[in-house]
Amino acid sequence: MSQNKSMVRHRLDDSKWDKIYAYLKQRPGTYTGHEEKSRLFIDAVHWIMRTGAQWRDMPSELGNWNAVFKRFGRWSDQGIWDELHEHFIEDPDLEWLLIDSTVVRAHPCAAGAPKENGGQEEQALGKRVGGFSTKIHVAVDGLGNPLRLLLTGGQRADSTQAIALLEGFDFEALLADRGYDSDKILEFVAQNDAEAVIRGISLGQEKSFGPERYRLAHLQGSSFG
Secondary structure (H helix, E strand, C coil), X not given: CHHHHHXXXXXXXXXHHHHHHHHHHHCCCCCCCCHHHHHHHHHHHHHHHHHXXXXXXXXXXXXXXXXXXXXXXXXXXXXXXXXXXXXXXXCCCCCEEEEEEEEEECCHHHHHCCHHHCHHHHCCCEEECCEEEEXXXXXXXXXXXXXXXXXXXXXXXXXXXXXXXXXXXXXXXXEECHHHCCHXXXXXXXXXXXXXXXXXXXXXXXXXXXXXXXXXXXXXXXXXX
């Protein structure tokens, strides 16, 4: 019973599904087939993402886990998930742009990533103390909405992905932690006529970190759930 309640709780409502389906139908090369089956597939992926469960533990009511897993992989290779994310970014609050990262441990079997698929680098796997891991780099707006996600091996420094996270956004101020305190990043922000606030440092000058910025710092850390 609890599994059924979880399944229902993580299903998309009709308004969200209608928008997703409308986009998928007009995207060239995307097979949508029967609408109900397509919706079940999206619900299944949503359930996996929200619960963090293994694919094999997916409720059978959402379909065959292996078929969903393989279709998810095909959509990833085709860039469909990235396109969906970019398409549904609506009216971001760019007074502040917040960037951060988190590390996700990989299963030991990740060491065998097939070389024909790019190997560990293409799969965003890196060797750290304790095993393989992936680092998720994210940029969120002033309301905490994710705007851009990048994946690297877990050993990569936060600062290496900062400019890639920031490019293309007309933001007024950047909030980040000390992992992003580099001349290259600060120069990029200054060239975009924006302010850089890095845990009390603004373009190399000590600055008070008031309540509003602490609120944003909390939002920054909460963006990973």
